[in-house]
Amino acid sequence: MSETPLLDELEKGPWPSFVREIKKAAAKNEMARDHLRLLERCYKDKRTHWKHGGIVAVRGYGGGVIGRYCDLPEEYPHVAEYHTIRINMPTGWFYTSKALRDICDVWDKYGSGLTNFHGSTGDIILLGCPTKALEPCFQDLAYLEIPFDIGGSGSDLRTPTACMGPALCEFACFDTLDFIYEMTMEFQNELHRPMWPYKFKIKASGCPNDCVAAKARADFSVIGTWKDEIQIDQEAVKEYVNELGAERIQKEVVELCPTKCMKFDPNTKELEIDNSNCVRCMHCINKLPKALRPGKERGATILIGGKATFVDSAFLSWVLLPFVEMKHPYDYIKELLRAIWDWWDENGKFRERFGELIRRVGMWRFLKAMKEEYGIDIPADVRMVEYPRTNPFVFWTPEDREEAKRRWRK
Amino acid sequence: MSETPLLDELEKGPWPSFVREIKKAAAKNEMARDHLRLLERCYKDKRTHWKHGGIVAVRGYGGGVIGRYCDLPEEYPHVAEYHTIRINMPTGWFYTSKALRDICDVWDKYGSGLTNFHGSTGDIILLGCPTKALEPCFQDLAYLEIPFDIGGSGSDLRTPTACMGPALCEFACFDTLDFIYEMTMEFQNELHRPMWPYKFKIKASGCPNDCVAAKARADFSVIGTWKDEIQIDQEAVKEYVNELGAERIQKEVVELCPTKCMKFDPNTKELEIDNSNCVRCMHCINKLPKALRPGKERGATILIGGKATFVDSAFLSWVLLPFVEMKHPYDYIKELLRAIWDWWDENGKFRERFGELIRRVGMWRFLKAMKEEYGIDIPADVRMVEYPRTNPFVFWTPEDREEAKRRWRK
């Protein structure tokens, strides 16, 4: 009889099986073999058998390795120490077969032979490595023809991620790959040496479709957008009308526009957009990519504070800068990030995410600090809010009162 | 020169002037005269000259009088003591001329001759009475042919209010006047003797138009509604079509229906409603009162917790009972109110409104207490929420776990 009757069930069925993957590795690797057996045990006991990991790291770095120990080391000795290494993936997850093979060779030498392509932050996850192998494994990766470095973990900058952007996508409003690569290189120290109250994530999507879910998953979310008019190719509109029929254009494009700012004339087969009421949602462009494209004045919206549950419940990021130009080398954004980190470091409590700090002290105090302490003037903008406050608990500073006095005196 | 140059400005203009009213009273009443002079002083100084009142009351009652003292008693001696008496108005604010005259006569005898018809809770406000006159004034009112009693203030039940309802309005889904009068009479003790953590308000509107703003202004808001189908008189629809034109019916009725559950056929001139998607918002009925009326299965929605700013910011009431029948003598509602007050009294902090207590401990704990401690079973209903929770911080009780176990075991 099979040693893993429960897991064997998960080899069946059309979707590619992770059990088959573990077995594949187990066939030649004793760590993977014990991993398989331990997982079967978890399935039987309906609970994990991994223990809280201590801090495990490679020399010079404070993050990038997740320590992990099995709680039944006698029974599963080869996974007694079974850490993961987070490897900073290439921006946009682009690879050559050579790069992939090289990683595999190193990993087979030191670890379980099991990986995640990719972790949910975006790293390559090398699953299961004994403590003593961590450093040599890292250095072998470092000395590959295409070298790979370690990503983030702990209270540091996490591996920044970008959608494929201009590499493959016609919607990209800025160069997500260049931007994220530039940030990653600029902030190597922040990425490798935890020093903040908690983790910090940067993600960039080339347009409001947000294909890396930056708004939901990053403390600093950069979303491509435009300010001027949607570009319309009326000839291409006509082709769509011919293919889909006027009714579908009316029902599926025009009527689904959230601000109802489009008009379609079934006679001329032309689309008209009242751009002053367009909110750049992308719906019409998504639907008619040959005919419509973002405007020419392109840049990004920067939103801040997104994160998962703990402790104040999950946040979606909040608009900080409705529109910024995205020009290499992004000096303004680098300066802004440094100011943010410094302010958060000064004011944040232990394990308080950046967004939670803002929630605690109020956006206005953050804006005030940016201006007065860091010289970054971000004026309050109605686009920062879904709607203005509904409660009357306003903090007035002495300066505010002075200014109001000046205004009403004259 | 006039003694009140600033206030005189407010005698000008088309809207009836409160200054003229004060002057009218001042012509024959020295309290009103000092009130006028003091008000001019407030206008000059741009601040109030009323002091925090102590507790002032009539024998047997703890509430109903607002103590008020002037902070410049030497200069304005006749308003040194200048309390208000809150008189419980007739339900729905219906009067006879006789009832009005009687009140005026009593008030001229004891007080300033100034009133508010009405206070923003709904009472008749007798503005400005010296301490010693309070009790005789009250007893004179009590011995009128149509006697008037004192309303609420302090941590008690406040004077309940109702819209005109069935007395004048074709939309009323229950008898607001009967209900509010019944509650007022039943809870005289609660109205007159403050004993709770804070104030408690009951307001009733006969239909979802909510003409007494019950949802915004009452801890216990009763809103008439119906469960079955909107009654349509197609002949009357046709008359409206003839008068307004088919286009306006389409644009102003059908297209403004929030769930888009109406259809209008310009040929037959008939309206059709998909009642399973109607949310009883009243819009179409408001617009076409001759043709449409609420269904026949009528009752009310009960919402709880509405209040103003302090301390957790303003609340709109929350649905507790999506639909209850409203049958005299409303025993179920009386029982519910008593249970609510008891629970709030047990659990509420000093100056914690009922809604704030629920917010602090969670609706589920309130529902549980109602069921387990008071035998009032209010099952969780999807209509209690705008949408289900977005955070995963669920309290599971041992009983919940047992029940789940039973369910999944079988």
Next chain:
Amino acid sequence: MSEEKRPYKTDFGPPDYRLLLHPVIKKNYGKWKYHEVIRPGVIKRVAESGDVVYIVKMGTPRLLATDTIRWIADLAEKYCDGYLRWTSRYNVEFILTDESKIDPLIKEIEEGGFVVGGTWDATHAKYGITNIVHTQGWIHCHTPATDASGIVKSVMDELIDYFKEMKLPAFCRISLACCLNMCGAVHCSDIAILGIHRLPPVVKNEKLPKICEVPSTVASCPTLAIRPDPKTKGVQVNEERCMYCGNCYTMCPAMPMADPEGDGISLWVGGKVSNARSGPAFSKLAVPFLPNTPPRWPETVGAIRKIVETYAEGANKHERLGEWIERIGWEKFFERTGIEFTDKHIDDFTLAQVTLRNTSQFRW
């Protein structure tokens, strides 16, 4: 019974409303069929029985002298068989059964210095602005940051056409409260006028320990700005934490807030209570501060006129102020009214995270 001998009466409650209803109302109670606004200020109500009443709606300043009430009683006797009512917004409703008496009644009302109007006609999408719900202000309260009656008078003088005619495309309600206690429950109004303080309480520690309990004074502060002051046995206020809510003053008279320069008015927009079309909604901050400029508050009056006119011009039929803003976007609201958006508009209280924008959907 002579005053001295009569027993002390309590808990008898308000008069039974049934004794105060016009006979035609009693007869048709619960059996009204429909209503029509036959002209501004006059509503015709038709019962299933065929009976008809006419309501003539008269605006009042709410603050009334007894003699004015007697005059109103006279009118009711002359035209309404002695029956009348007040509305939930301080207007008088005269209840007539004889159509021919409407004109003479209105004439007498106007001669008395009062006005008729405040109605709305949903059927024809013609809406008036009715009276302003309001509070005591300097008339009678100890905690106001502004007056009530004077502002209402000034605003209604300015908007008088909107009261007398029905020229708005939709329903629009104005409310006023003179301090954050919000006795006017302004938190759900199309337009709300709210008095606000902008200076911390002035702590009178020389008398505080005598008249207030220190622990409850400390506890009254939502932001924990108040600490006991061992020196004076009173309290200290951390001014940086103070949001000027005045809750401490409500609890303790030795912490007054009123200040001619610090106090003033804020304006709020887009709330509603009814369920018609959209659900009830809170009012949102439009103008954070306007100074107290009695007797006519021109800045406040001007800002309200601007908001009303911008709204009247832009709104679709039956579209309330909040529904209009929802459709055009807050960007356009601030742009079109010319009101400046400031950091004061950005919420920082308990629900702030719900109000911060999560999307890159903007209008430019």
Next chain:
Amino acid sequence: MSEEKRPYKTDFGPPDYRLLLHPVIKKNYGKWKYHEVIRPGVIKRVAESGDVVYIVKMGTPRLLATDTIRWIADLAEKYCDGYLRWTSRYNVEFILTDESKIDPLIKEIEEGGFVVGGTWDATHAKYGITNIVHTQGWIHCHTPATDASGIVKSVMDELIDYFKEMKLPAFCRISLACCLNMCGAVHCSDIAILGIHRLPPVVKNEKLPKICEVPSTVASCPTLAIRPDPKTKGVQVNEERCMYCGNCYTMCPAMPMADPEGDGISLWVGGKVSNARSGPAFSKLAVPFLPNTPPRWPETVGAIRKIVETYAEGANKHERLGEWIERIGWEKFFERTGIEFTDKHIDDFTLAQVTLRNTSQFRW
């Protein structure tokens, strides 16, 4: 350089992505004109230059053995000049320039036990369900309330048609996180699978003082359920206050939460991230608890199928799950899916007051 002698390298960063781009991508970088989904799993991308690439999208279980990666590399070399990428949802995108190679590639993929699909075609309103974002579960984490990979496998087996075809009316994303830390960031997904604990931590006071700091353990609890325990120098948990969030266990290993009966799965619906049409939205609780029933979690799989099918049947074109519910109302969502509404669905956390219904607008 021999291993011993080579200097220790740090902070060199990830490979420059430009070195890893297919030449046709480099050439047309930033100059793509449009795309078309020419069949499920195959996207044609056309550049302004007229150049064309074809993307063949292959589903993976995310957890891959090195040998499988080598096989993928083989395929890339054979069909794609050695260039490929992964997507943000664990799918492989093979980058082809030769249309004729598409069929043979797909054939090899399928022979290898993998699947092609996961695309969506907005133009024609045909949407596939792509891979499930997920996390470690029993594979590698110390805090899961359920597994990740096994549930994903079971659900994707069930929904395989939706992956291989494009038969949904709109875009629909599924995510999974195995505990409240939500590494899968499930809080904004059309359908979210979330592992939850339902028992308080088991306090191991015999070792707690040795391995954890009591003050930070106490501070970790959002509900203040944890108090120091003077007797053991450890801590006590007030079970009535515990909401099973597991934050204490994250901070202190001596407070484990895992329990075969207590742990299980909750399902959430209606979240989204994109700005298309409506803004981003949080997922809302649909099913508060389903038991852990490995290896196939039939209750969870069944509930998801029911939700997907009810949605697929009822939704308009381009209408995401949350948009659909918004239109039909939560009443109908629970009615049509047959899911029971319970007191667990009613929020009681910091934003509860925003989620409670303020209107009498109901469907019956």
